[in-house]
Amino acid sequence: MPPVNKDPSDGLFRTDDGPHQIDIIKATLVGAVPAERHLSALRGCFSDNAAYQAALRDGDRLVYAVQSGAADGGPGALQYGLGVIQPGRVGLEFYMTKGHQHTWRQAGEVYLALSGSGGIVLQAETGQARPEHKTDTVRPQDATGLADATDQARFVPLTAGQIIYLPGGTAHRTVNTGTEPFVYLGVYPADAGHDYDATAASNFALAVLAGADGPVATSRADYLAALSTSGNSAAADTLGELHD
Numbered sequence: 001m002p003p004v005n006k007d008p009s010d011g012l013f014r015t016d017d018g019p020h021q022i023d024i025i026k027a028t029l030v031g032a033v034p035a036e037r038h039l040s041a042l043r044g045c046f047s048d049n050a051a052y053q054a055a056l057r058d059g060d061r062l063v064y065a066v067q068s069g070a071a072d073g074g075p076g077a078l079q080y081g082l083g084v085i086q087p088g089r090v091g092l093e094f095y096m097t098k099g100h101q102h103t104w105r106q107a108g109e110v111y112l113a114l115s116g117s118g119g120i121v122l123q124a125e126t127g128q129a130r131p132e133h134k135t136d137t138v139r140p141q142d143a144t145g146l147a148d149a150t151d152q153a154r155f156v157p158l159t160a161g162q163i164i165y166l167p168g169g170t171a172h173r174t175v176n177t178g179t180e181p182f183v184y185l186g187v188y189p190a191d192a193g194h195d196y197d198a199t200a201a202s203n204f205a206l207a208v209l210a211g212a213d214g215p216v217a218t219s220r221a222d223y224l225a226a227l228s229t230s231g232n233s234a235a236a237d238t239l240g241e242l243h244d
């Protein structure tokens with residue numbers, strides 16, 4: 001293993017030379033310390049508040065972990081994060097990351113799905129879901145060009161081996177829609193920064209939900225409306241209302 005220099009000031013795993021190593025079986029970056037996000041860190045992300053409170057009472061479960069790595073930087077430097085989202089749901093909504101914009105808005109990112117099945121919610125700055133994206137009919141190749149578009153949000157399903165490029169200005173949140181951990185690598189400019197406030201107030205405009213025939217990405221506003229009228233988080237009732 002290459003010599004490890006763990007810089008405690010930024011939490012990044014660094015090596016002075018040689019390749020960093022992902023343990024594919026354990027889905028870990030060898031030598032790195034994971035930043036863990038438990039349910040309590042995702043307050044305000046899941047729309048079914050009753051289900052969220054019940055899940056918290058049941059134990060503050062691990063939702064995802066990220067191990068980040070970098071080499072010595074300078075202008076143009078890149079860094080990366082190995083993300084592992086556990087399988088699970090809060091109400092109908094699949095486990096997911098908090099999601100963010102890059103503080104330096106021009107900073108793009110490349111995601112590579114390594115194992116499991118999930119996807120990524122992409123959203124332009126203004127964050128409104130277009131009606132035609134209420135359901136999950138989006139093909140990965142449609143996901144480019146977001147930087148030119150406003151009022152767009154879409155869900156791009158990803159399975160192992162698929163790569164997606166996120167243009168600058170695209171808010172992104174990763175979701176595990178499967179029954180195994182969803183593992184992916186994101187590579188981005190070291191100067192990108194993470195702006196969580198940009199999406200925290202209004203949340204992402206699409207919610208990725210367990211439907212009768214598999215995952216569906218649906219308008220969060222519709223999901224919230226269905227939750228408030230159905231009075232519970234029963235899958236059949238809620239999705240029935242959303243898709244009637």
Ligand code: F6R
Nearest residue numbers: 066081083097098099100186188
């Ligand atoms: C880095 C990036 C990923 C995420 C990771 C966790 O720019 O997009 O490495 O940081 O998926 O998600 P957040 O940062 O939203 O908690």
Ligand code: ZN
Nearest residue numbers: 109172186188
């Ligand atoms: Zn990012």
